[in-house]
Amino acid sequence: MSLMRYLAKRVSHSIPTFIGALLFMFILVRVLPGDPARLIAGPEALEQDVQRIREQLGLDKPLYLQFVDYVTTLLRGDLGTSIKFRTPVINEIMARLPYTIVLALVAEAIAISVALPLGILSALRPNSKLSYVSSTISLLGASAPIFWVALMFIYVFSVSLRWLPSSGADSPRHIILPATTLALLLMGNLTRITRSSIIEASNSNHVLTAAAKGLRDRAILVRHVLKNAMIPIVTIMGLQIGSLLGGAIITETVYAWPGIGSLLIDAIFFRDYTLIQGIILFIVLTFIAINIIVDVVYALIDPRIRDLLWRTS
Amino acid sequence: MEKILEVIDLRVYYDLPQGSVKAIDGVDLDVVKGEILGIAGESGSGKSTLALTVSGLLRPPAKVVSGKVLFNGVDILKLKNDELRSIRGSKIGMIFQDPNTYLNPIYTVGFQVGEVFEAHRGGSLRKYLDEVVKLFKAVKIADPERRVNAYPHQMSGGMKQRVLISMAIAGEPELIVADEPTSALDVTVQAEIVELLNEIRDRMNTSVIFITHDLALLLEISNRVAIMYAGKLVEVGKSSEMLKDPLHPYTKALLSSLRYERKKKLASIKGSIPSLINPPSGCRFHMRCPYALPKCSQVEPKLVDVNGRKVACFLVGDGYGGSDKSH
Incomplete structure (x- = not known):
C-alpha cells in the first residue's frame, strides 16, 4: 500500500x-x-x-x-504531425521505438553479462591477471569515443573480416555490432563499480559475523556480499540509461540502425520541430521513469531506505 | 580442571608493505571449562587479533607464523576450511564490538540468527523461526515474536547486541569469544549485557573469553584475567588477587589509572604502545616503566609462576623473570 x-x-x-x-x-x-x-x-x-x-x-x-x-x-494526447513525413509523430516514434528498445536491451544484457562476472571475479582476486585485464577493459571502454569504436568495428568485422553486416536491421546478425559498441560504453563503468562495491561490501563487519556463524563461503558471498553490493550497482545501471540513449543516437546513426536515435538525427537535420519534440519528450519520460524505478529497487533491497521513503510518504 | 582451549606459543603477524606487524608475539594461554577469562590491554595490544585467531576468523594480511590453538585438544589452526566452518557458530560463538556494523542492515534479525541453525543443521531457514523466538526470549528481547521480523536499524544498540549474543549462543557453543561486547554501549546497557553473559555461562556452563580495555569491568566479571601488552602477556591470574595485589608494573599502572578515574582526575600511562613492526628489545614495557632496570631493555623477561600467578617481570618473584639465571 x-x-x-x-x-x-x-x-x-x-x-x-x-x-x-x-x-x-x-x-x-x-x-x-x-x-x-x-x-x-x-x-x-x-x-x-x-x-x-x-x-x-x-x-x-x-x-x-x-x-x-x-x-x-x-x-489531448496528441504529439502533433511530423513536418517532414506529414504523418502523426506518434506513428513515426512507434515504428522506430522497438528497434531502439531491442538495441538497448541487447546492449545492456551484453554489458551486464560481461561486467558483473568480471567485476565480481576481479573483486575476489584483486591482484590476479584477470583483475588487471578487467581494469584495462574498463578503462578502454569508458574512454574510447563511441563513434571511433563503431568505425573500428565496421573496419575490422565488416570490411576486413567480412563477418558481420555493417548497417541496417534486416537480420538478427545486424544487431551484433551496434549492440556490442553500445555495450562497451556501459561495460567500463559497470565493471569498475561492481568491483569496488563488492570489495567494500566484503570488508564490512557483518561479513565477519556471517563467517563467525559458520555460513558456507557461497552463502556469505551471495547473501552478505553481493546483495549488499547491489545498491551502488543498481544506481549506476540507472544512471547509464542516460549514456545508453545518448550512445544509441550515435550508434544508430553510424550503423544505420532504424531506431529513434537515428530518427532524431533525421528530425534535427530537417528541423522537424514536432518530431524532435516528440522524441525528446519520450526520452524525458524514460529518464523520469527509470529514476523512479531505481529508487523503488533501492527500497526493495535496503529496508533502511524503504522505511525512509515509504513511511514518510 | 578441564582445559577447553590451549594457546601455545602463538605468533600472528600482519604482512604490510611497511613490514610485518607482530600483533601477537609468543602467547601461551589456557581457558578452563566454565570460566570467564578476561583479556585486557590497550588498543593495539593484540587482544582482538587473539580473539579472531581463536575463532578461526583471521583473514589476510594476518598470518599465523607459529604456535598452536588447541580446542578440545584439536589444533584449529591445522583444520581445513570446512572443518573450521563446522566449529564456528556451533562450538565456538563470537560476539563482536559494534552491534551497529556487525549486523547486516538488509536482513531481518530473525533471518540472521536463523542462519546459524541453517548453516549447521541444514534445511530451510523458515523452520527455525520458533527456535529463534526462544533464543530471543533467552536473551531477554521484549516481544520476540514481533522482533524477529525487525531490521537492525529499527532496534536500539543494546537490543542489537542481544541479537548478536543470541546468534553466538544459538549453537550452544562450548566457548564464547566476546571482543569488546560492551564498548559501544551505554553504561546501563553495558551492565545488562554483562549480566546476561554471566547468566548464559551459568546456565550452559560455557567458557567465555571476554576481551575489553575496561579493566574495572573485567575484574568484576571474570574469574581470571590476562593482561596483554604489545603482543605479549605480562600477567595472568585470578581477578580477585590481581585487583588486591597487581604484580607487573603495567598492571599496576592500569589499575592506578582506574583509581584516578574514580577521583575524576585524568591519569594515563605515559607514552604509547611501541611499534610492533620493530618492537623494542628486552621487556616491551621498559620505556614506559617507572621501575625499569638496565637489563630490562636488553633481556626479555619470561612469563613465570609467582605464587600461583604468571608474571613476566624481573622485579617480581626470584628477580630473574625466568630468564638466563647467570645475570
Missing part, C-alpha cells in the same frame, strides 16, 4: 520536472538556426510560398502562442 502511495507521490513530483523539460526543449528547438518551411519549400521557392507553408505549420505565430498550441494538443 505504501508502495503505491510512494509511487503516486514520486509521479506527481515529476510533473514540474516534466513541464520544465518540455519548455526548455521547445525553446531550444526553435533557437536552432534554419527554418523547416524553407526546407520543405526547397531552395528555389518564392518567399510567399515559404510564408504560406509557415502559416500552415503555425510557425508565424508568436512563440508563446505556439507553446500554448503545443501543450493543448499534447493534453
Whole structure:
C-alpha cells in the first residue's frame, strides 16, 4: 500500500520536472538556426510560398502562442504531425521505438553479462591477471569515443573480416555490432563499480559475523556480499540509461540502425520541430521513469531506505 | 580442571608493505571449562587479533607464523576450511564490538540468527523461526515474536547486541569469544549485557573469553584475567588477587589509572604502545616503566609462576623473570 502511495507521490513530483523539460526543449528547438518551411519549400521557392507553408505549420505565430498550441494538443494526447513525413509523430516514434528498445536491451544484457562476472571475479582476486585485464577493459571502454569504436568495428568485422553486416536491421546478425559498441560504453563503468562495491561490501563487519556463524563461503558471498553490493550497482545501471540513449543516437546513426536515435538525427537535420519534440519528450519520460524505478529497487533491497521513503510518504 | 582451549606459543603477524606487524608475539594461554577469562590491554595490544585467531576468523594480511590453538585438544589452526566452518557458530560463538556494523542492515534479525541453525543443521531457514523466538526470549528481547521480523536499524544498540549474543549462543557453543561486547554501549546497557553473559555461562556452563580495555569491568566479571601488552602477556591470574595485589608494573599502572578515574582526575600511562613492526628489545614495557632496570631493555623477561600467578617481570618473584639465571 505504501508502495503505491510512494509511487503516486514520486509521479506527481515529476510533473514540474516534466513541464520544465518540455519548455526548455521547445525553446531550444526553435533557437536552432534554419527554418523547416524553407526546407520543405526547397531552395528555389518564392518567399510567399515559404510564408504560406509557415502559416500552415503555425510557425508565424508568436512563440508563446505556439507553446500554448503545443501543450493543448499534447493534453489531448496528441504529439502533433511530423513536418517532414506529414504523418502523426506518434506513428513515426512507434515504428522506430522497438528497434531502439531491442538495441538497448541487447546492449545492456551484453554489458551486464560481461561486467558483473568480471567485476565480481576481479573483486575476489584483486591482484590476479584477470583483475588487471578487467581494469584495462574498463578503462578502454569508458574512454574510447563511441563513434571511433563503431568505425573500428565496421573496419575490422565488416570490411576486413567480412563477418558481420555493417548497417541496417534486416537480420538478427545486424544487431551484433551496434549492440556490442553500445555495450562497451556501459561495460567500463559497470565493471569498475561492481568491483569496488563488492570489495567494500566484503570488508564490512557483518561479513565477519556471517563467517563467525559458520555460513558456507557461497552463502556469505551471495547473501552478505553481493546483495549488499547491489545498491551502488543498481544506481549506476540507472544512471547509464542516460549514456545508453545518448550512445544509441550515435550508434544508430553510424550503423544505420532504424531506431529513434537515428530518427532524431533525421528530425534535427530537417528541423522537424514536432518530431524532435516528440522524441525528446519520450526520452524525458524514460529518464523520469527509470529514476523512479531505481529508487523503488533501492527500497526493495535496503529496508533502511524503504522505511525512509515509504513511511514518510 | 578441564582445559577447553590451549594457546601455545602463538605468533600472528600482519604482512604490510611497511613490514610485518607482530600483533601477537609468543602467547601461551589456557581457558578452563566454565570460566570467564578476561583479556585486557590497550588498543593495539593484540587482544582482538587473539580473539579472531581463536575463532578461526583471521583473514589476510594476518598470518599465523607459529604456535598452536588447541580446542578440545584439536589444533584449529591445522583444520581445513570446512572443518573450521563446522566449529564456528556451533562450538565456538563470537560476539563482536559494534552491534551497529556487525549486523547486516538488509536482513531481518530473525533471518540472521536463523542462519546459524541453517548453516549447521541444514534445511530451510523458515523452520527455525520458533527456535529463534526462544533464543530471543533467552536473551531477554521484549516481544520476540514481533522482533524477529525487525531490521537492525529499527532496534536500539543494546537490543542489537542481544541479537548478536543470541546468534553466538544459538549453537550452544562450548566457548564464547566476546571482543569488546560492551564498548559501544551505554553504561546501563553495558551492565545488562554483562549480566546476561554471566547468566548464559551459568546456565550452559560455557567458557567465555571476554576481551575489553575496561579493566574495572573485567575484574568484576571474570574469574581470571590476562593482561596483554604489545603482543605479549605480562600477567595472568585470578581477578580477585590481581585487583588486591597487581604484580607487573603495567598492571599496576592500569589499575592506578582506574583509581584516578574514580577521583575524576585524568591519569594515563605515559607514552604509547611501541611499534610492533620493530618492537623494542628486552621487556616491551621498559620505556614506559617507572621501575625499569638496565637489563630490562636488553633481556626479555619470561612469563613465570609467582605464587600461583604468571608474571613476566624481573622485579617480581626470584628477580630473574625466568630468564638466563647467570645475570
